[in-house]
Structure formats: C-alpha cells, structure tokens
Amino acid sequence: MDQLLDQFFNVAIMTKTFPLLLKGLVMTLKVCAIVVPVGLVAGLVAALCATSHRRWLRIMMVPYVDLFRAVPPLVLLIFIHSGLPFAGISLTPFQSVTLAFLLNNSAFYGEIYRAGIESIGAGQREAARSTGLTAFQTNLYVIIPQAVRNVLPDLLSNTIEVVKLTSLASVVALPELLYSADMARSITFNASPLVLAAAFYLVLLWPVVRLLSRLERRVAG
Template sequence: MEPTFLQTFFNLDIIKEVGPYILTGLLTTLKLSALVIPLGLASGLLLALLGFVAHNRVLRALLVVYIDFFRAFPPLVLLMFIYTGFPYLGIELTPLQAVALGFMLNNSSYFGEIFRAGLESVPHGQFEAARSTGLSAWQTLVHIAIPQAVRNVAPDLVSNMIEVVKLTTIASVVALPEMLYAARTAQSMLYNPTPIVFAAGVYLALLWPFVILLGRLEKRQRLRMGASF
C-alpha cells in the first residue's frame, strides 16, 4: 500500500517521536541567534562609525574592501573555510566558535552598511547643534546621531536579523546540532521527510511575528517620511 500524502509529510506518530529532539535543536538555534546577532550588530556599528569619522583615505578604502568582500563571499563557503581551513594554520575551532566567527564577518558587513546609511540620514544640522552645546564628537554620535540612525533604519535592521536567524541553518554543515541538523538526522534515521516539514513549521512560527513587526515598522517609516514632506 502506497503511503498517503499526510503519512509522508505530516506523520503525527513521527512528530511525536522526534518532536522533543527537534525542539532541543530549536534551543540551540535560539542560543546561536542570541550570540551571532549581537556580534553582527556590534561589529557592524563599529565599522559604520569608523567609516563615518575616519578621514584617512587608506582606512576608508580598507573598510570598503572589507565590507564588499564579505558581502560577496558566500557565507556557507566562508563557514566551511574557517572550520576546515584554519586547522592547517594550527587554529582549532569548535563548531560554535567557527560559526560565531563566520557569522560575525558576514553579518558585520551587512549591518555596517545599514548603520552607515542610518548615520548619513541624520541631518548635518543635528551635529552642528550638538557641538554648539559643548558635546564632543563622540558624545554627539552616542547621544544624538546613533539613536536617530537606528530609528531611521529599524526596518532594515529587523529584516537583516530575520535573515540571520534563517542563515543559522548552515551551521549544520559543521555538525552544530541546531534545528535543521536535528531534523536532517531524524529524517535519515526514519526515511521520512516529516521531521524536515516539522522543523520548517517551527521556523515559520518563530519568524512570523518578526515579519509582522517588520511590516509595521516599514508602514510607520513610510508615514513618518510622508509627514516630513
């Protein structure tokens, strides 16, 4: 007897059996996201600030090369290179360390460009007004420019965070037991795609609220921009 569509892709018995194992992988995915997103945000903001305040042409050129290079370099290839290539240099990294480093290099380039656009969107008069009150250049950035820049690019930041969470699935190539790795392992043991479908549903449930938030932020930004004209 041929298996039905539901038995093949939505087998409840298999979900009950592998559900706890996949949800354990979800916990790893959440921990990984909680690590790599702040790393990407912090390193991206640092890149944006360096590019914004730097007057040295060589430094600015190096920042452009760094950002363009890691935006163009495939993140999966980067992760495999770090995990399998660094040992030839005598640098042994755990799967988590390799993923954290690879994601930081990749994400910092994207977050850096977003923050740069945000800083450039702050009117120059805001800087002059802040300096006239006695604030230093860095105080002006911290208290005046960065908060406005973050607000101006909030939709782009949230969108990129969603992409980072989805990108954590590539951590499975270095045997980091995140949710996709758990689902693939269960699928290979049971010869049934239900674990992959279940994992996809969990990802959808996890990210859907953030997609809704993104839509609201984009709508609010359009209204604010419309009101400014």
C-alpha cells in the first residue's frame, strides 16, 4: 500500500509539478476556446448546407461530413502536421492541433445540428414563411433555436469529447495537460503527475457532465 501511495499519490511530487501541469491546462483551454466555438459555428453552417433545398449544397456536404467523421482524429492530426509540409505548408503544433480537431468536430457538430433541424416539422417553416419572413429569418428565429434546444444534450456531450480529445495533441509535442503530465512523470520517475492531470480533467469536466445528465433527464421527461 505504501508503494502504491508513493508511486501514484505522492503529494510532494504533485506540489512540485503543479505549476507545469497548470501551464498545460492553460494550453488545453486555449485549444478548446478555439475548437469548440468555431466548431459549433462551422457545424451549424454545415448542417444548414446539408438541409438546404439546393441539391448541389447537399451533395457537397456529404464527402466533407463523411470524411472527417470517418478519419480517426489522431490520423488526421499526424497527416496535417507531418504531411502538409511536403506540400509546402508548415504549421506549428498549436495550428495543426486546432485545424485537425476543428475539421473533425465540425463534422460531428454538423450531424447533430442536422438531426435537430430535421426534427422540426415542415409546417413550422411554411408557417414562418407565410408571415413574410425570409428563408434566412425563418432559420434564424424559428428553426435554429428549436433545433438547438432539441439537441443541446448531444452538443454538450460532443463538447466533453473535444476536451478529452486534446490529450492527442501530445503526439505533436504540444505542451497541453497530458503532455505536461507525461514530461513530469519522465523527470520524476513517478506517476503522481498523471493522477494530478486526471484530477484536473475531473474538476474541469464534472460540472459539465452533471449539467448534461440534468438536460438528458429533462428531455426524457
């Protein structure tokens, strides 16, 4: 038991490595601060295109959504960071991570939005248009608010996955939370920094998980 506590719950090592992990947490939050809001907007645009009455827009969105939902995020990240330089495009680790996760998650957000939009009856769109609203105004004031409310638990669930997905950024040496914890582990030869990183993730995500559970119960009820 003493060896277990010393290897995984060493308070002295946790205290010593706390500043390094805190910097990693800040980097994780920076990635999320870009990927989540931009991904939500890009996903909404993708959903509107996928449900448009213009056939060419719907056809154009199929390969985009299918490709970036099917390709594993890790493979996409490695391709962008290590493959694009052969085409003369060199990105920093932060840029590579942000672009890869944005492409992946905008496709998932788009499908969630699309399901929400398609859950709204066609009669509501027709009724809104009959009052003189344009197609844009109908989507903005009638369709999108209801669609978002219907799929809000799914949007939150995917956002939680985005935060956990940032741990893949360590592959390209972006000093996010997990990378920082692993560096601390390799220096101290102790797994306590990894446990501390897990505690950071728990503190960060637990309130969102509880909110998600409440929303799911409200929708189910």
